[in-house]
Amino acid sequence: MKKHRAALAAALTTALALALTACGSDDAPGSKAGSDATTALSHIHGVGSAAGKLYVATHEGVYTPGADGRPALVGDRKDDFMGFTVTPKGDFLASGHPAPGTDGPSNLGLISSADKGTSWTTRSLAGEVDFHSLDISADATVYGYDSTNGRLRVSRDGVAWEDRAELGLLDIAVAPGTPGTVLASTEKGVVRSTDDGRAFGRPLSGQLVAYVSWGAPDALFGVDPDGVLLRSADAGGTWSRVSTVPGGAPQALTAVDARRLLAATQDGVYESVDGGKSFTRRMAVTSGGDGH
Template identity: 30%
Template sequence: MKRMLMLSLFLTPLLLTACGTEEVPSDTSQSENVTPPTKDEWQRVGSDETVSHIHGAGFWQDDERPVIATHDGLIEYREDGWYTLPTNRHDYMGFEVVEDGFYASGHPDRRTDFKNPLGVMHGKNHGTVLESRSLEGEADFHYMRAGYATGTLYVYLEEATSELEPGFYRSIDGGKSFEPMQVNGIEGVQVAGIVADATDAERVFLYGPSGILVSNDAGDSFEPLIESEQVVTVGEDDGQLAYIRQTDGSFEGVRFNLDDESTETFNLPELQVDAVPIELAIKEEHMLLVTSDNSVYEFTDGEWQTRLDAGELD
């Protein structure tokens, strides 16, 4: 499950994130692992396997297949089930699909030469090509979002590196360098996550138990966009937000038009008892929902379909 931070004089963790932190032996001489994309190397996941620690979801750019980032790498959904990439099976965090690939952080697969933690990684060709952009061996970004078309990164750094103090940062060069966000207007606000606008490089959102805040100056100042709503997760598409709010122990989906600020509610799938929505990806009318019990639901052709039931594969 995601963690939540109280932003006041200091940051206090309120929710737990499932993520391994053990040291991983590595050869520090390499910062890029490449598997030539000469063929479809994805392999069908066995029905006796389980999926855990889902920390990102989205749709591939070319075929709109659902993809999730897990403790054991990327897996994608096809008509006949789930498939995994046998290489680069990292414990991905902060996973975000963008126009030219994806960004991620986390901890490396022991069979690779990446340092632990991964820092900022940029992937291409559905994850067969992975390049280190910065902070390899220094930072594990649990809170990292990128604009789909802009590639602008917005992150929260939880632990200091050799050059950066904990705090909010942005990157306009694909994660190669970072500059601090001033984040004026968020004093005393509880923040559960960050969302980058798909097409406006300077628009970024923060969300949490009090609603959604928006910044139009790349995170230097924020103001309320949606107030007095307990927002648990948010997805962003060109011109709209989709978010899930909690009311009296139940959850409801809302689409928010960024142009005229109109809203429209939508039904959610029937969730398992005590399951909390933790990831929501949206692409036009297509949505992908992940819950805290490692269930995955896809909204397609006007209805929700269960793709993963509490981590169990069909």
């Protein structure tokens, strides 16, 4: 449930003894100014890119920068998109809860969009599952963290699911080019499975990471609860500091590839095209807390 994810994010923060406060300036240190336009988005749960365009999954729908730089709602659904990912084909997968006043089950299960979020189709598990984290492998296998039941689930087609390990986690990342390798960020550190999520080992290191995303086999990125961006070349065994993502507490991280990164923080959505060394704000927002 949402409370579980929020509690885990808080546990990560407490463990590092960090003050998660938003940066109030428009041009945070290490960033370049993008759009100065702001709008009230209550929470960001995921970021992605399709055909070079930025998409942001929030508590109240999926948004993309409009012609004036302001967040523009994609389609007409203002659901609470908790889990969100873009497939290699450019389709969207998501999960969460319907907008208030909308008919239907309280959990969306897995839904998909083949038109960049304009319309959505229910794929499976409607009313049963709220996936808080979603990722997809190169062979189109879908991995989702079932927050309703506290377990990882795997599907080859997005319809039939297999149960995997039970654990508390905040985010997952599937290894590109290494079938069966999955990482999960937990309150004790990043843990790894090499058997397709059936079992996870002990934390790989003492480094605590909130969100993880794999841009290339040797380019695993993570961001800690204070916004420090980290990179690992050995699947999470060791980490090196790259920079600090501007804007305060992180809310989402996606590595499109080894150089292009998308990161959501308390004051906006940022993009890097140099492997995280510098960031440009693509969407300025006023959001709520840690995003979950």
